């Protein structure tokens with residue numbers, strides 16, 4: 001049965017997360033609530049240590065929340081699942097397999113014949129601009145190319161939501177810009193829901209339909225802004241004067257949170 005039309009794909013309600021280790025308690029997230037409609041590109045910005053990765057890992061089902069609830073298509077998230085594809089700062093590829101075998105892997109796991117899996121892998125590699133590198137091994141590619149391959153493999157899993165944790169954070173500035181343009185092109189044709197974590201304000205704005213800003217620990221949402229830049233987006237979008245306005249607005253918010261007084265109760269020694 002299809003979910004009701006007005007039901008958000010993802011509902012995060014009053015989510016909290018506390019870590020306890022070595023007699024220290026860290027309140028990583030506090031009362032985080034937001035909905036994500038199907039097909040939205042949601043960027044999440046925030047100062048270092050504000051709980052962005054923790055939030056994404058909870059949505060991915062790799063961490064459990066300490067309080068609150070998380071509903072995907074109306075059902076509680078109980079653990080990791082194929083409906084959520086994850087991408088990290090470092091590409092998670094099998095180093096002993098060729099790029100083609102890495103990208104074909106989800107299709108093999110799904111029981112597709114080898115030839116068909118290879119064909120699907122080639123299509124995906126073409127989508128991410130890696131045609132001609134099918135027989136290469138991950139170590140033979142640049143960081144940007146490895147991330148393209150990781151994106152192709154994640155897309156091969158046909159997730160409903162793509163969870164991206166600073167996927168371009170380790171790339172040089174030029175490669176990063178190119179990857180942003182590639183991702184926006186691929187996403188605009190895919191209809192996928194994306195939750196994208198980044199430290200980079202311009203990246204968040206350029207890619208996002210909407211930007212959530214998180215405040216310093218305990219991590220909470222301090223701003224929720226729709227990005228009113230048209231689509232499709234490309235190099236001309238980056239020169240749009242509105243980009244600069246968004247930049248200074250978000251920078252001001254993050255600067256206030258990232259100061260020395262910002263860490264309100266994280267890391268307190270409870271011994």
Ligand SMILES: Nc1ncnc2c1ncn2[C@@H]1O[C@H](COP(=O)(O)OP(=O)(O)OP(=O)(O)O)[C@@H](O)[C@H]1O
Nearest residue numbers: 019021026028047048049050051052053054055266
């Ligand atoms: N497994 C863990 N055990 C204990 N504390 C943790 C654990 N994971 C995260 N933390 C703490 O929770 C807080 C939030 O961490 P998290 O990595 O989610 O922040 P972040 O916003 O993604 O940071 P950054 O932008 O620097 O990557 C930090 O204080 C971190 O030290």
